[in-house]
Amino acid sequence: MSDEAPEGRPLRADAQSNHDRLLTVAAQAFARDGAAASLRAIAQEAGVGIGTLYRRFPSRESLVEAVYRNEVAGLCRAADELIGEAAPLDALSAWMERFVDFMHAKHGMKDTLRGVLTSEDDRLRTRALLCDALATLMDAGIREGLVSSGPDPYDVLMTLGGITLIAEDRARALRMTDLLLNGLRARTPPLDSLVVVDGRDG
Amino acid sequence: MSDEAPEGRPLRADAQSNHDRLLTVAAQAFARDGAAASLRAIAQEAGVGIGTLYRRFPSRESLVEAVYRNEVAGLCRAADELIGEAAPLDALSAWMERFVDFMHAKHGMKDTLRGVLTSEDDRLRTRALLCDALATLMDAGIREGLVSSGPDPYDVLMTLGGITLIAEDRARALRMTDLLLNGLRARTPPLDSLVVVDGRDG
DNA sequence: CGTATTAGCGGAGCGTGCTCCGCTTACATG
DNA sequence: CATGTAAGCGGAGCACGCTCCGCTAATACG
Incomplete structure (x- = not known):
């Protein structure tokens, strides 16, 4: 300590x-x-x-953040490991699940954790750390054409944060995460390389 | 009153x-x-x-809910109008934008609004109302094959709620909403009715 | 109208977060 | 070792959310 x-x-x-x-x-x-x-x-x-x-610790958030800094750092390090172990989308999914579990374990700290994610205070480095980890995971997917290059990792992190803030139970949080993941996927194959052969009405 | x-x-x-x-x-x-x-x-x-x-009003939420009940009811009614006016995905997008604006206008009531969305209290009918409105919009899209029939409208509402809870500014909230909307879209056109004509590598 | 009942009232009281500022003391310096 | 000073301390104090319960008076009924 x-x-x-x-x-x-x-x-x-x-x-x-x-x-x-x-x-x-x-x-x-x-x-x-x-x-x-x-x-x-x-x-x-x-x-x-x-x-x-x-x-x-001028705010409750700053105290919470300090207490859990190590845990968050571990979560961020896990991103790199996951990239080595699994396909990009699986790695992304697995990391999000870990994120959900981490937040879920901090049951009752939702207001506080929102503060950690949204605070403008530069001394709270946690957000930047998480953002980098997520960006790394997304980049791996983008390089293989599986993830759309559009979305800003920060937006994605915030959405993930929003999900964990509002979801009461783990199962729902994971379903919502799937939804997010689906929104991240690149539309494959590219539309302009396709043609309808058996269209049954548009 | x-x-x-x-x-x-x-x-x-x-x-x-x-x-x-x-x-x-x-x-x-x-x-x-x-x-x-x-x-x-x-x-x-x-x-x-x-x-x-x-x-x-046993909880702060119940008072807030009572105060804004009419506004929320209007938001829900708007869903039906939008369906008549625009294509399903556009209607869905427009309604989400209205939702974001509504929540954004209630600046600073985020904790409270989370309570309204997640409370188990049956007397808070607001959530059910919103859920119905969203389900209607989604169904319209599903019928035309534009929206995936998988996601539970409640999950979608919660995600939308999470987005508005955590997003500090309107622009970010709308980008996050787009992400959600993207996750809702059915993969069109159906893959087995397509063939690659001009694949430039997968 | 007179009365009983019970819905409804309201504030004392407790524990909370957070601020402010006069006191204390660790440390640098001679 | 003696001393000045500013870094650090800590709790009084205020406003808050929320609960609890003895009091009040609106209403139903004869």
Whole structure:
């Protein structure tokens, strides 16, 4: 938990220790109580004042993001592995499933996670990380002509995020993901290389 | 504002009057302050206690839903009109655009609107209304072979809802909607009625 | 009209998120 | 080691959402 190294000059020793303790306690609290965990209680359990918590993590999102940063990073790394293991569309599908499962596991943190995905705050690098991972997966599909080159990966990520935000159960989320995936597929073969032989009315 | 007629025995006269006043005041408050409008303030301005507000509208969603019920009903009615006016896919696209605009206008009410869309509460008929409207639009497309018959309209509505929840700006929401629409399209024309005449490599 | 019943009322009260600012103390410097 | 200073601390305080329950008065009925 000491792997946090904020930019700028290093934190004062006591501040760093408080920071680390907050993260540890917050991780436990979120796991135990869900996103509804009281920030006041977290601060108290970590032995700091509520003011200290808010100075270090100005928004609930920033705390959540810090707690789950490693997990998200793992999700992003998985994209590269999947590309090596499966056909592009399968890799894309599998990654989206992992994304859904990750978000689903954070049950009750939906409002917070929306903040993570949409915040303008540059310090929240998570969004950019996810976006890169998805772009990599899409590119692999585009190179093989299986995925349309039109859609912006960011839009796709947001749609995926929207799905996980609103879907109550995993099964529905996966069906919705399929819908999205279908929308991503390139229309093959190209229309102008085709002709109708047995048209039964248009 | 007196068009509210809850099921069961009619409200006592004073209760009905309070109910109506709450709706009027809430509509103004939401328009003025967004979803963040203080329910306490609304109750006070309507001249009732906070307890009364919560008894009549147990959740924030239920109040929001009541305030916007008419608007949503109009949106649903528009589906039928659009079917008469435009080709199925265009009608579907146009309706989705109206949906996006409606939600966008309710800026800041995203958490609340998610509740309206996902709540299990049967008294919130809004979701069913929207679902029916969307199903009608999809059916029109299915009959002409333009829309895939696979996807459940509810899933589609949820995806649309997810898009409007997470998209910050209208343009992005519309691009995401296009993605969804693309996922809904039937693969036309049927593959087994086609033959490649001028394939330039797959 | 008089009365009983019960639908309806309203605010005290608890726990929440978040801000603000006077106090404390770790660290650089001599 | 002594000291100045600014980085850091922490909780009082405010407004909020929501619940609970004793009080009030509208209505049904004789």
